[in-house]
Amino acid sequence: MCQVATDMKKVLARKHEKFFERHLQLLPSSHQGHDVNRMAIVFYSMVGLSILDVDVPAKYNYHLDWIRKHYIKKTLDDKNSTVISGFVGSLVMDIPHATTVNIANTLFALLSLIMLKDYEYFESILDRESLSRFVSRCQLPTRGSFVSCLDYNTNSASPVDSDDLRFCYIAVAILYICGCRSTEEFDRYIDTRKLIEYIMAQRCCGGAFGAHNEPHAGYTSCALSTLALLSSLAELSDKFREDTITWLLHRQVSCHGCMQLEDDSNTTYDQSDDGGFQGRENKYADTCYAFWCLNSLQLLTKDWKLLCQTERTKNYLLDRTQNTLTGGFSKNDEDDADLYHSCLGNAALALIEGKFNGELCIPQETFDDFCKTCHC
Amino acid sequence: MEEYDYSDITPLPIQTDVQDELCRIMYTEEYKQLMGLTRALISMNELSPRALQLTSQVIHVAPAFYTIWNYRFNIVRHMMAESDDTTSYLNKELDWLDEVTLNNPKNYQIWSYRQSLLKLHPSPTLKRELPVLKLMIDDDSKNYHVWSYRKWCCLFFNDFQHELAYTTDLIQSDIYNNSAWTHRMFYWVNAKDVASEVELADEFQFIMDKIQLVPQNISSWTYLRGFQEFTHDTIQQDEKVVQFATSFTADVLSLPIGSPQDLPGIESSYALEFLANHWSADPASRDSAVKAYNLLAIKYDPIRKNLWQHKINILS
Numbered sequence: 001m002c003q004v005a006t007d008m009k010k011v012l013a014r015k016h017e018k019f020f021e022r023h024l025q026l027l028p029s030s031h032q033g034h035d036v037n038r039m040a041i042v043f044y045s046m047v048g049l050s051i052l053d054v055d056v057p058a059k060y061n062y063h064l065d066w067i068r069k070h071y072i073k074k075t076l077d078d079k080n081s082t083v084i085s086g087f088v089g090s091l092v093m094d095i096p097h098a099t100t101v102n103i104a105n106t107l108f109a110l111l112s113l114i115m116l117k118d119y120e121y122f123e124s125i126l127d128r129e130s131l132s133r134f135v136s137r138c139q140l141p142t143r144g145s146f147v148s149c150l151d152y153n154t155n156s157a158s159p160v161d162s163d164d165l166r167f168c169y170i171a172v173a174i175l176y177i178c179g180c181r182s183t184e185e186f187d188r189y190i191d192t193r194k195l196i197e198y199i200m201a202q203r204c205c206g207g208a209f210g211a212h213n214e215p216h217a218g219y220t221s222c223a224l225s226t227l228a229l230l231s232s233l234a235e236l237s238d239k240f241r242e243d244t245i246t247w248l249l250h251r252q253v254s255c256h257g258c259m260q261l262e263d264d265s266n267t268t269y270d271q272s273d274d275g276g277f278q279g280r281e282n283k284y285a286d287t288c289y290a291f292w293c294l295n296s297l298q299l300l301t302k303d304w305k306l307l308c309q310t311e312r313t314k315n316y317l318l319d320r321t322q323n324t325l326t327g328g329f330s331k332n333d334e335d336d337a338d339l340y341h342s343c344l345g346n347a348a349l350a351l352i353e354g355k356f357n358g359e360l361c362i363p364q365e366t367f368d369d370f371c372k373t374c375h376c
Numbered sequence: 377m378e379e380y381d382y383s384d385i386t387p388l389p390i391q392t393d394v395q396d397e398l399c400r401i402m403y404t405e406e407y408k409q410l411m412g413l414t415r416a417l418i419s420m421n422e423l424s425p426r427a428l429q430l431t432s433q434v435i436h437v438a439p440a441f442y443t444i445w446n447y448r449f450n451i452v453r454h455m456m457a458e459s460d461d462t463t464s465y466l467n468k469e470l471d472w473l474d475e476v477t478l479n480n481p482k483n484y485q486i487w488s489y490r491q492s493l494l495k496l497h498p499s500p501t502l503k504r505e506l507p508v509l510k511l512m513i514d515d516d517s518k519n520y521h522v523w524s525y526r527k528w529c530c531l532f533f534n535d536f537q538h539e540l541a542y543t544t545d546l547i548q549s550d551i552y553n554n555s556a557w558t559h560r561m562f563y564w565v566n567a568k569d570v571a572s573e574v575e576l577a578d579e580f581q582f583i584m585d586k587i588q589l590v591p592q593n594i595s596s597w598t599y600l601r602g603f604q605e606f607t608h609d610t611i612q613q614d615e616k617v618v619q620f621a622t623s624f625t626a627d628v629l630s631l632p633i634g635s636p637q638d639l640p641g642i643e644s645s646y647a648l649e650f651l652a653n654h655w656s657a658d659p660a661s662r663d664s665a666v667k668a669y670n671l672l673a674i675k676y677d678p679i680r681k682n683l684w685q686h687k688i689n690i691l692s
Contacts (some may be wrong), residue, residue: 027401036441041399066396092390092411093443096419100443152443153421153450160449161442162488205561205602212527213565214558216520242690246683250594254679257672258645261592266552274679281554281594283518307682 013052015327016346020048023339024060038090039070043108044343046115050363051346051356057117064118070094070109072101073130076155084137084155085130098152103138103170106131110177111362114370122374128178135171136189144194146171165202165209168195169222173360176229186230196232199223207243208296217251217279220244221292224299225359233299245300249308251277251293253285272320272333275312287321287329287341290348295358298351310352317345380426387412388419410434418447423454435476439483449492456496466497467504474508481516487525494532502533517546518555527562536567544582551586557595561602576611579603584620591624591644601650618654621647628671629664636675645676652687662691 023045034041049056072094073085086101087109093100113121138146138157146168147161172195175186186192199209202223208215209223227233236244253259255271262269268283276285277293290313297304321329322345328337329345350356350363357364389412392403414434417427431448434441452469459465470493477486494500509529512522530536540563546556564571564579583603587596604617622629624647626640633639642648652668655661669688673681 024398025400027399029402029404029407031399031401032403032407033438033440035401036438036443038399038401045399060398063396063398066394066398091394092415095388095415095443097421098418098443102442149442149446151450152418152446158442158446160445160485160489160492162484205605206598211520211524212558212562214520214523214555214562249680249683252679254677256678257676258592258642259677259679261643262552265590266593267550268552280518280520281598282552283554303686307686309679309682312679 012322012324012327015324016342017049017052017054017327019327019337019342020045020052020339035090036093037105039067039087039105039108039112040089041339042067043112044339046112047362048339048343048346050115050366051350056115060116064113064116064121067109067112067116068118068121068125070105071126073127074099082133083127083130084134084150085127086134095152099150099155100152101134102149103135103146103167103174104148106134107170107174107177110174111360114177115362115366117369119370119373122370132175132178132180132189135174138167138171139190139195141191141194144191144196144198146195164211165199165219165222165226168199169226172226172229176360181231183230183232192230196227196230196235199226200235203240207240207245207247215247215280217248217277217289217292217296220248221296221358224296228299228359241300245297245307248293248297248300250281251279251289252308252313253278273316275309275314275316276320277313284332285316286331287317287348288331288344290317291344291351291358294348294351298358305352314349314352317349321345380429382413382426382430385413385416388415390415407437410437414444418443421450423451425455427451428455432472439476439480439485442485445485445489449489452493453496462498466493469493470497470504477508478511481512481519482521484521487521487528490525491528491532500533502529502535502538505529506538513546517550517553520555523555523559527559530562531566536563539563539567547586551590552593552595554595557599561599561606564603564606571610573611576607577613580607580611580613580617587620587624587644587647591647593644594646597644597646597650601653614654618651621650621654624648625651629667633667633670633674639671639675642676645672648672648676656687656691666691 023041046056069091070087071085072088073083076082076084086103087106088094088100089102089105137150137155138148140147140157140163143163145163147157147163148167149158149161150156151158171190175189180186183192202209202211202219204210204213204215206215209220210216211219224233227235253273253276255274260271263271266282270284273285277289278285279289279292294304294313297308301307317329320333321331321341323330323337326337328342330337331341347356347361351358355364357367360367390408410433414430417430428448428451431444431451434444456462456465473486473490473493480486509522509526512519530539539559543556543560543563546553583596583600587593587600600617604613624643626642628639628642631639648668649672652665652672655665655668666688669684673684
């Protein structure tokens with residue numbers, strides 16, 4: 001690479017870094033709506049910084065106690081005095097006498113602590129048994145799927161929360177981090193068979209996964225990551241795998257061949273999206289779907305980089321949705337950069353470079369180091 | 377809006393000025409007061425009209441606050457039991473929810489909350505749900521949560537009578553609306569045990585008319601494939617469909633594969649892919665399939681050239 005291009009790359013990397021750092025500092029009151037899920041902001045920012053090779057443990061070590069405070073352990077008022085534990089997304093949610101822990105924030109917190117290399121926490125503070133018990137209670141016995149939290153008062157699965165593939169994925173990822181690997185280990189806490197049946201029922205007839213037969217790249221990534229963590233990808237038939245690979249590759253938007261014919265009449269087609277990925281048929285490309293689609297592909301076939309045009313995806317991300325002024329990525333070329341798309345834009349690039357663990361959504365090296373040290 | 381007195385409540389204030397805090401939010405005074413009060417009421421699990429009123433305020437400011445929906449539901453359940461008329465009490469709650477829904481199109485908690493209310497309702501109706509569904513889909517015709525909810529309603533009420541006409545209208549106004557197409561498939565799969573041959577033949581005609589109108593549209597071609605699979609045991613349209621698909625490919629399959637610039641333009645890469653897929657199934661027509669995939673790779677859909685090559689490798 002020539003000197004000018006290398007310098008430019010450094011300048012941009014620094015801008016991305018600053019973009020993520022800003023989100024960990026002071027946020028305007030317009031973020032109050034996200035207060036209850038603040039752990040998501042921590043997670044997305046730290047993933048971004050870790051990808052950019054920032055020394056996250058050194059830089060944010062001071063904040064460990066604050067994150068640890070979000071871990072709540074509770075003895076239930078039942079005949080066995082059951083203990084459950086999990087994380088809240090914000091200290092605002094730490095409400096006496098109410099169970100407010102949530103599996104999404106729990107996963108975000110655990111992964112953030114892994115990125116911070118707070119291994120002492122995993123070895124001597126975190127109570128994996130009661131945490132897994134909390135996850136267990138989020139499973140709906142008849143459907144096999146998961147909700148994200150418990151009724152604050154009765155401690156059974158929330159009566160008003162939705163159940164979908166996202167929460168199935170999150171539940172399984174938490175158990176995986178807690179050390180579950182074999183079906184027998186997962187079965188100690190959840191009904192794995194029933195969960196797999198639920199996931200299989202979300203298959204769509206032309207490949208991929210989604211609710212009621214409308215395939216969706218985000219849900220597909222959740223379904224495949226869950227099956228991968230359960231070592232159960234073999235449940236999928238060869239035909240379904242092939243259909244899903246085909247469906248995923250069709251999500252790459254192109255401005256060549258017959259695709260140009262759509263330019264005049266399809267209001268959700270844009271030639272400049274070439275190389276990017278869409279989440280569903282006939283939608284604009286969007287930064288985050290580069291990650292969801294590529295992660296799904298890499299789980300289905302080791303030849304994924306030979307099958308799709310990752311160079312074009314890189315160009316789409318770097319030239320179209322990257323914000324070269326503020327750092328970060330936006331959803332498309334119109335909006336301002338936002339944290340979620342910035343995290344997943346960087347994650348997609350890291351995945352293409354082979355440096356990212358897509359199932360858990362953190363850098364591979366970070367996870368390997370955690371496994372080696374914590375023997376999980 | 378009724379004014380309630382909360383002066384007897386000792387708030388549980390949220391902590392501010394925590395030294396090692398990350399992502400510190402500059403709270404407004406209103407937010408701090410509202411949360412202080414809410415935390416206190418949840419902690420006591422007070423199930424009262426004033427608590428209900430407070431949850432409205434919190435949902436307005438922070439609809440992602442998952443516990444607040446749970447809390448509201450418990451209040452509603454409790455007060456419903458105490459009211460003389462459960463139906464009208466729950467209808468009032470649904471009215472309130474309609475307003476919140478219109479203001480929060482991307483929030484997903486709303487829909488599961490709605491489902492919980494309908495399950496609680498002594499006499500829920502689909503009629504009550506249709507207007508808000510229509511408004512939401514008019515506003516964003518591909519909103520995944522709204523479509524999922526619509527499908528849930530169809531199954532919950534076991535009522536599919538509006539669906540076919542509804543998707544016809546939506547496809548009429550935007551033929552590329554993939555949600556409308558997949559919803560149409562959902563209709564066929566779930567609406568009835570058996571559809572008549574006439575109905576199925578009419579539907580084939582509907583699809584072909586739509587493809588004729590816009591041949592380069594992945595949604596209608598995917599639907600055609602799905603519908604063919606769905607009707608396979610009842611009605612055989614394969615020959616007709618193959619002829620139909622061929623009509624969009626400018627006889628390119630009868631030409632020698634030369635260099636891409638010598639090949640004519642065609643109306644639809646999806647038609648060619650459809651044919652390739654169809655021919656792949658029968659060893660006698662595999663050469664045609666290979667040719668079609670080759671054409672896609674070199675000219676008609678080159679971004680997926682490695683996929684098309686992969687399909688050829690599977691065949692040989």
